[in-house]
Amino acid sequence: xxxxxxxxxxxxxxxxxxxxxxxxxxxxxxxxxxxxxxxxxxxxxxxxxxxxxxxxxxxxxxxxxxxxxxxxxxxxxxxxxxxxxxxxxxxxxxxxxxxxxxxxxxxxxxxxxxxxxxxxxxxxxxxxxxxxxxxxxxxxxxxxxxxxxxxxxxxxxxxxxxxxxxxxxxxxxxxxxxxxxxxxxxxxxxxxxxxxxxxxxxxxxxxxxxxxxxxxxxxxxxxxxxxxxxxxxxxxxxxxxxxxxxxxxxxxxxxxxxxxxxxxxxxxxxxxxxxxxxxxxxxxxxxxxxxxxxxxxxxxxxxxxxxxxxxxxxxxxxxxxxxxxxxxxxxxxxxxxxxxxxxxxxxxxxxxxxxxxxxxxxxxxxxxxxxxxxxxxxxxxxxxxxxxxxxxxxxxxxxxxxxxxxxxx
Numbered sequence: 001x002x003x004x005x006x007x008x009x010x011x012x013x014x015x016x017x018x019x020x021x022x023x024x025x026x027x028x029x030x031x032x033x034x035x036x037x038x039x040x041x042x043x044x045x046x047x048x049x050x051x052x053x054x055x056x057x058x059x060x061x062x063x064x065x066x067x068x069x070x071x072x073x074x075x076x077x078x079x080x081x082x083x084x085x086x087x088x089x090x091x092x093x094x095x096x097x098x099x100x101x102x103x104x105x106x107x108x109x110x111x112x113x114x115x116x117x118x119x120x121x122x123x124x125x126x127x128x129x130x131x132x133x134x135x136x137x138x139x140x141x142x143x144x145x146x147x148x149x150x151x152x153x154x155x156x157x158x159x160x161x162x163x164x165x166x167x168x169x170x171x172x173x174x175x176x177x178x179x180x181x182x183x184x185x186x187x188x189x190x191x192x193x194x195x196x197x198x199x200x201x202x203x204x205x206x207x208x209x210x211x212x213x214x215x216x217x218x219x220x221x222x223x224x225x226x227x228x229x230x231x232x233x234x235x236x237x238x239x240x241x242x243x244x245x246x247x248x249x250x251x252x253x254x255x256x257x258x259x260x261x262x263x264x265x266x267x268x269x270x271x272x273x274x275x276x277x278x279x280x281x282x283x284x285x286x287x288x289x290x291x292x293x294x295x296x297x298x299x300x301x302x303x304x305x306x307x308x309x310x311x312x313x314x315x316x317x318x319x320x321x322x323x324x325x326x327x328x329x330x331x332x333x334x335x336x337x338x339x340x341x342x343x344x345x346x347x348x349x350x351x352x353x354x355x356x357x358x359x360x361x362x363x364x365x366x367x368x369x370x371x372x373x374x375x376x377x378x379x380x381x382x383x384x385x386x387x388x389x390x391x392x393x394x395x396x397x398x399x400x401x402x403x404x405x406x407x408x409x
Contacts, residue, residue, distance in 0.1 A: 003273070005139035010188040018123075019146040019182025021081075024177025026154025028088060030239075030258055031162055031170035032105065033096075033250050037240040040102060043370060047362015050237035053109040053116075053356035057347055060117035063065050073122040075189050078182060080119035085113050085178035092171035117351075121344040122391050129190060130329055138273050144324040148316065152262025159255020189326035195222040213339055218333070220388070221282065221326055224289050226351040227384050228322060231377040232289075232296055234357035235315075241370045242299075257305070257312055264313030268320040281325045286392070288321030290385045296378030300371045321395075323350065 006012045031369040036045050091108050095102045131139040161170050235242075243254035302308040327346065334342040357377070364373035 002336060003142065004077040004385040005131045005135040005142055005273075008131050008135070008139075010125070011139060011186050012189075012203045013184045014126070014144060015146055016297065017181035019150055020180035020408040021156070021177045022147055022150035022361065023154040026151050026172035026258070026262075027161065027170045028091070028174040030155040030158035031167045031253055032109075033237070033240045034158075034254065035100070035167050036102065037244065040195070043238060043241045043373075044362040045102060046237050046240060047234070047358045047360070047365070048360030049106055049109050050117050050362070051355040052106050052236065053355070054351050054358060055262050056110065056113040056350040057117040057120070058157070058355070060114055062192070063118070067148060073126050076127070077119055077120045077185055079247040080122075081182050083178040084112055084119075085175050085182070086147065087115070088171055088175035088178070092168050092175055095166075095168040095171060117347070120347045120351075124327070124331070124343040124347070126190065130188070137334060140331060141269050141273035144320055144327075145266050145273060148262050148265030148269055148320060148406075150258045150262070151316070151399055152266060153401055155255040155258030155262065157255070158347075159252040159258075162251040162255075181373070186264055193383045193394070203403075211334070211342060218330070220392075221285070221329065222346065222349040223287055223388070224320075224322055224385075225326055225346065226353055227381055228289060228292065228319070229352070229354040231351050232292060232381045233354060234318070234355075234361035235296060235374055237360055238365055238370055238373060239356045240326055241365060241376075244307070245370055246302065247304060257309060261312040261316035261319075264316030265314075265320045267313075268317035269324060271381035272320070281329055282392075285322050285329075286385055288318040288325070290324065292318035293378045293382035293385060297335045297382065298302075300375035302369060320337050355381070365396065 006015060032049070033046055036049055087108050090107075091100070094104055103399075127139055127143060128136055161173070182366065239258060240254055243249050243257055247253065247257070249257070292315055295311045295318065299308060299311045299315070302311060330342055330346055361373045366378060372382050
């Protein structure tokens, strides 16, 4: 059944809380990008804001994963979620009482990024604790579906809200939305984490890297989200410029375009959830990443709203195909006592490079143009994924890839 993991009470409550919270997060993301563009008219500042919001993942994700493996995951998430709720409330209040400055926006984005980096490993490591292993792929796919349904709903609501209620209302709604996940965390039953008391904190962090060193094919797997985050996914921070400068639409059009990416992602996530298990996951990851790269190149040449909407839907679907399957593979192959740290490394690969991708995308868009920035990122990703596919095909023919490994490249 497509929704079988939602029959598990605790996972269903956790899923619903995340869904409502993520709708608010996407509302704030779109509204904040539009505010930055209206204040500064600078694609570079869009990229800088993305950089400051994402760079903490490089520094804080692995400590967060180690804490998630050693301490109470519920308590860690309650602290980080409350922190992000208060930061959203501060952003809303500052926007309400006066015209907020770029410096204040950048500072709040950075602090929110710190809390998010500490939160993510515990969040990911918690999912396998709430559902049986047989339903894990279904649960991760449905979790991806809720995230991307929120990406379809949140930006659309933000586009409408910006025109009717203003940016501050979007920020207030995001602050309130965190209560859904906080309440969910207080309700659900979470088994205690296996505490690694035999190692010091630093030694515990390094165990995650030692595990990867013993499973080199996983390192290959991690290069996929790494390249996407550095050169592909930064298209998100440029979407206000894409909407206004390339397609010629306003805030509501931006929301609908972002909603298109969300709809494509939801369709892909539900397809994966319905399948339950998928063979040749490694090949599907690379195929999805290659198609994403092609769609990004085509987006750089888009002239019409519906052409851009279709390409964004394709990009949303292929992003899920690459990242959800990579996430599932890691969750299924990693020992429970190391899951927080390995998922933190995955988060570093997925989001740790994205700040630099956001910065380079913003700088290229400012200096040469938004179309060039998009096309450049898509072209480099396409070349890398094609080379990786050719190399892995050669290794497979030579018998150097183990046929029984769950990554199945």
